[in-house]
Amino acid sequence: MSYRSSWMTEELEAFRDQFRRFLAKDLAPRAETWRRQKLVDRAAWLALGEMGALLPSVSEAYGGLGASFAYEASVIEDVESIVPELSTGIVAHGAITASYLLKFGSEEQKRRWLPKMVTGEMIGAIGMTEPGTGSDLQSIRTTAIRRGKTYVINGQKTFISNGQAADLIVLAARTGEAGAKGISLIAVEATDCKGFRRGRNLDKIGMHASDTSELFFEDAVVPAENLLGTSEGQGFAQLMQQLPLERLAIAIAAVVSMERSIRLTVDYTRERKAFGKPLLEFQNTAFKLAERKTEAFIARVFLDWCVERMIAGDLDTVTASMAKWWCTDKQVETADECLQLHGGYGYMQEYAISRAFIDARIQKIYGGTNEIMKLLIARSL
Ligand SMILES: Cc1cc2nc3c(=O)[nH]c(=O)nc-3n(C[C@H](O)[C@H](O)[C@H](O)COP(=O)(O)OP(=O)(O)OC[C@H]3O[C@@H](n4cnc5c(N)ncnc54)[C@H](O)[C@@H]3O)c2cc1C
Known part of the structure; x- marks a missing residue:
């Protein structure tokens, strides 16, 4: 019996047909190199962007295809099936990091970051986990203290997927009281952030092509306008x-x-x-x-x-x-x-x-x- 997912459409079949051929021909042969260097090449991200495979559900106003979540699902499926080495990085970049910008970002923030994430010029990561806390997210200790027009961030994150490559990190940090109500999400432009440092690319038992890192913030300065949401404490x-x-x-x-x-x-x-x-x-x-x-x-x-x-x-x-x-x-x-x-x-x-x-x-x-x-x-x- 042949089975077709209920959410599959003819238009999406055509997209995925082309995408699968691209994955098999252009990216699968490079997977071995990525595993050895513990990092996916930037060129692969750019090529995925050109195929329309990064954040397809972002609207055309921000450079995306304006497609439904079905496209995101189909990209994850094809990547996992043909080049599984890319799967975690793509999910961390799109379905996770970009989704916070889409849902909670201001118009200005979306225009600033999403188009570059669609092309692969900017790689995204989500920074929640810390050495002292993972499951108990309410206990995170990284702080972001408001000073004038900036946040000054201190703390450490660990196990962050895309941590070595990331240009934009959506960071969970404490802006207020202890517990859930004191947490905010702040976007950190990692490439030019003073006081921000990447740790080593961690040695994992598997998923060798996917970079996973510690991240350090020592009086790291981020513009206050990078807060996601209208006020602190919504993180x-x-x-x-x-x-x-x-x-x-x-x-x-x-x-x-x-x-x-x-x-x-x-x-x-x-x-x-x-x-x-x-x-x-x-x-x-x-x-x-x-x-x-x-x-x-x-x-x-x-x-x-x-x-x-x-x-x-x-x-x-x-x-x-x-x-x-x-x-x-x-x-x-x-x-x-x-x-x-x-x-x-x-x-x-x-x-x-x-x-x-x-x-x-x-x-x-x-x-x-x-x-x-x-x-x-x-x-x-
Ligand atoms: C390869 C890799 C990639 C990752 N990528 C990211 C990323 O991109 N961004 C990010 O923020 N994090 C990332 N993580 C972190 C990951 O989400 C955490 O490791 C995970 O949430 C567990 O947290 P922990 O490691 O602190 O374990 P702990 O919270 O210390 O848990 C240890 C054990 O105790 C159990 N436990 C804890 N609390 C309870 C409870 N209340 N009831 C029952 N059992 C409990 C857990 O289930 C687990 O079995 C990544 C981790 C890895 C290894």
Whole structure:
């Protein structure tokens, strides 16, 4: 049976057809280099921008295609399926960082930053996590103190995706009292910010092409007009509003990764022989893949429903949390089982399943851990 996502249109099929060919021909061959240098080339960002793949849902007034969220979803799907090395960076740049500017930025802020983010001239990052706090976002300690027409920022962030490359960082900082009400979001133009310094590109167990960094602020000076929103103290509420989008983006990547792991494993087990027959003819191999294919399809149908809700503008926090934890848990289980079905070759880096396995693991942690997702769902019981 052939299945087509309910949100797919002919126009989007045409866009994605061209985009997929571009990814396979122009970007996939460079992934190995990016993994080695722990950074995606700026040229790749610019090429993605030229294809209209960065922030497609930004309106034409800011250089985007003015498309619906379906385009964002489709870009994440294609990237995850063909060049997964790009996936986290693109999501951090678009679905996360740019979405804060779009939703809470003033007209002037949007005009200043979005067009360059659309072309890839400016790369975005979101700075929430600190060495002392990740899940408990209300406890962040980085401060932004208003001095005349500026904010003076002091503190440290860690684990920031695109941290090495970022030109614009949407930073969560404390502008007031302890707790949620004292947090604001401030856009930091990293390239010329005095007092701002990037730490090293952190060594991760996987996702080697994606740069992840510590960021340091020592009396860093940022224009006060870079505050997102009309007044201080709105940051926590702004984060809560946008986190369903981030979680859905992670779930999209998870489902595509599941489908890809299954594809890779069907191909491999069809070719590889043991005891005189293809591995796929062993009942255990076929049954395991049959189970995983069923789960991936269930995940796909639920995901498509969530994408529809996001397009309609009514995806709620609880449902997005369900999608994030369940799809990423299934992604990790699927990658593990598919690696097992490859035998020893599955443990070799040259086999894509080994990277799918190791790269999957982070999905249960970032964007809010899967335990935090269950807390959010439990509150709705
Ligand atoms: C590769 C990578 C990329 C990342 N990218 C970004 C980024 O771009 N921007 C950014 O801001 N952050 C980013 N992060 C940070 C990520 O979002 C945090 O690591 C995550 O939110 C968890 O925070 P923590 O590491 O401080 O863990 P902790 O909060 O210390 O949690 C440790 C463990 O305790 C559990 N736990 C905590 N509180 C509870 C509770 N109330 N109930 C039950 N269990 C609980 C957690 O689920 C987890 O299992 C990234 C992290 C990594 C590793």
